[in-house]
Amino acid sequence: MTNIRMKSNTSMVLRGMPKRRTTTLLVALCLVVAFIGCKHEPLFAPVVDGGGNGGNGGGDDPINPCDPNLVYFEQQVLPILISNCAVPGCHNLPTDDNGGRQITSYSTLMNSDIIDMNDPFGSDFWEDINDSDPDDRMPRPPQNPLTQGQLDLIERWLQQGAQNNSCAETACDTLNVTYSGTIAPLVAQRCAGCHGGGTPQGGLNFGSWSVLNSVAADGRLADAIQHVPGAPAMPPTGAMLPDCRIQQFLIWIDSGAPNN
Numbered sequence: 575m576t577n578i579r580m581k582s583n584t585s586m587v588l589r590g591m592p593k594r595r596t597t598t599l600l601v602a603l604c605l606v607v608a609f610i611g612c613k614h615e616p617l618f619a620p621v622v623d624g625g626g627n628g629g630n631g632g633g634d635d636p637i638n639p640c641d642p643n644l645v646y647f648e649q650q651v652l653p654i655l656i657s658n659c660a661v662p663g664c665h666n667l668p669t670d671d672n673g674g675r676q677i678t679s680y681s682t683l684m685n686s687d688i689i690d691m692n693d694p695f696g697s698d699f700w701e702d703i704n705d706s707d708p709d710d711r712m713p714r715p716p717q718n719p720l721t722q723g724q725l726d727l728i729e730r731w732l733q734q735g736a737q738n739n740s741c742a743e744t745a746c747d748t749l750n751v752t753y754s755g756t757i758a759p760l761v762a763q764r765c766a767g768c769h770g771g772g773t774p775q776g777g778l779n780f781g782s783w784s785v786l787n788s789v790a791a792d793g794r795l796a797d798a799i800q801h802v803p804g805a806p807a808m809p810p811t812g813a814m815l816p817d818c819r820i821q822q823f824l825i826w827i828d829s830g831a832p833n834n
């Protein structure tokens with residue numbers, strides 16, 4: 575009601591004014607609107623790798639160089655692929671069985687011809703990891719499918735152009751290391767593909783805390799992640815875990831590998 579009344583009042587005012595003044599008023603109004611519009615235009619084009627930390631150039635910040643809006647292949651996507659695809663006998667080596675498709679690095683992934691950069695979501699890679707038919711799905715049963723969180727991350731990486739990018743964290747939280755907050759997510763990202771599902775590698779299913787606790791207690795976990803000579807190096811493919819992750823594992827092991 576109020577709105578309608580105000581609207582008609584305005585038009586009555588305009589109608590009551592001489593024509594020239596009405597035109598001047600309208601021109602002035604347009605200028606104000608245009609000026610307000612201009613004020614909100616950015617003065618510079620946004621930095622391509624920016625957007626993080628509430629402003630331009632999050633990726634240029636020396637303290638926190640990683641942009642939370644970008645997905646980094648080396649730290650976020652590759653560990654998932656190593657754990658789920660580079661399983662022994664699957665895509666750890668190029669063989670006749672896997673059509674020569676080795677998935678252990680950016681270059682082997684791209685050389686395996688399963689991602690068409692012109693149509694990433696029509697590619698075999700994306701279709702296979704999303705297939706609802708277990709006979710066609712990758713990874714094949716009895717391995718578990720990728721989690722929704724992992725699929726979402728890979729989707730964003732593909733949307734951002736499937737780049738071979740990398741950004742190492744500079745800060746390492748060694749003060750608040752817990753099983754639920756630190757170790758379990760780390761294992762889910764880097765170990766669970768091989769050490770989960772129906773036939774876990776080495777007979778070790780780390781989906782359960784007690785199994786991880788037992789290899790922590792007998793020393794095998796610390797030896798494996800530090801690549802102690804004579805022990806199986808873990809993960810067996812790709813780079814060693816980043817220093818920070820090894821430190822977090824060791825802190826947790828030293829405190830008795832609790833279920834906290």
Ligand code: HEC
Pocket residue numbers: 656657658660661662761764765766767768769775776778789794795798799805806808809810811815
């Ligand atoms: C690509 C597959 C793969 C990934 C990823 C992987 N593992 Fe393993 N893991 C294996 C295999 C295969 C064995 C059995 C090796 C053997 O007995 O020689 C094994 C064995 C182990 C063992 C037992 C070693 C021993 O001395 O018997 C530990 C501990 C272990 N893995 C920890 C990890 C941790 C922690 C991660 C994640 C950071 C991880 N693994 C990621 C394949 C994998």
